[in-house]
Amino acid sequence: MDPLAAPIVDLARALIDIDSTSGGEAAVTTWLARDLRERGYQVTEQPVVDDRVNVIATVGATEPETVYSTHIDCVPPYFPSRLEGDTLYGRGACDAKGILAAQIMALDRLRDSGENRVGLLVVVGEENGSHGARAANRLSNRSRYLINGEPTDNRLGAATKGAYRVRLSATGRAVHSAYPELGDSAVEKLLDALVALRDLELPVDPVLGATTYTVGVLSGGVAPNVVPPVAEADVNFRTVEPAARVRERLDASMPGSVSIDDVMIVPPVRLTTLPGFETAPFSFTTDIPFLTSWGKPLLVGPGSIHVAHTAEEHVRIDELVESVDLYEKLARDLLAAES
Structure with a gap:
């Protein structure tokens, strides 16, 4: 494995190896909140229901204008991570813990370069009722763009059914x-x-x-x-x-x-796209219809929806690495357009 890929693979595996079947996300959100605080972010844990929380990370006290978002819950049955050649397997490898790892890496890059107008929203319950997204939508925020992560083979979604x-x-x-x-x-x-x-x-x-x-x-x-x-x-x-x-x-x-x-x-959704990025329509639904207060929605992420929810769920490591560059560029382009 390329040494440059090690940090994102390690983070993805750490997330995958904590079972977070929808409804039982408490252990992984606790781990995630701690990890993000150790990285230097300001972290809010928003109660959703029972012991379930959404995790929101910002760069200091600045309210972000562009927010990465994905879900941390997974479908059953759970199975832990494993590496086979250039591919990472495990429940959530592409839907959506590998995506979350890539978004965190992109957020780190932006923060380390001095950009503080970005943030991260991680919700529970996407696979069963979108309870986390519905709760997050009640929060006041200044976000103008929401970059939602689902497996799209790193193509920007033009629309979802x-x-x-x-x-x-x-x-x-x-x-x-x-x-x-x-x-x-x-x-x-x-x-x-x-x-x-x-x-x-x-x-x-x-x-x-x-x-x-x-x-x-x-x-x-x-x-x-x-x-x-x-x-x-x-x-x-x-x-x-x-x-x-x-x-x-x-x-x-x-x-x-x-x-x-x-x-x-x-409802079906028409999505925001940018010139210079490959686009495609998708037949699956996301949390985007329930996150309308978080700005214009974009949809993109590594991995294929065709292997999500299967016993062989996986993502190619090179695609995972590429998505960090993609997420970073998207955020920079959106922030530049607003400026």
């Missing part, structure tokens, strides 16, 4: 399965609705592409020998327009025997 989750529910009447004509199958009703989904005309956007959906969870029935009285399906749409447009189509297309309940709405 939204997420719209609905629950389709059907009810019926339970009877002995030997006499189905006396009952009313909720599962059959739900199946009719799921088949109708396939013919749904969903919105298309020239940048983000098509709205897509996944039937993520199915449940129904009480026993194999009983006509099922209940059935449900959770359907997750990746949206390119307001969720209301999808709901209109659902209301017009779903059979009346099935009810539709909204579970979650995250």
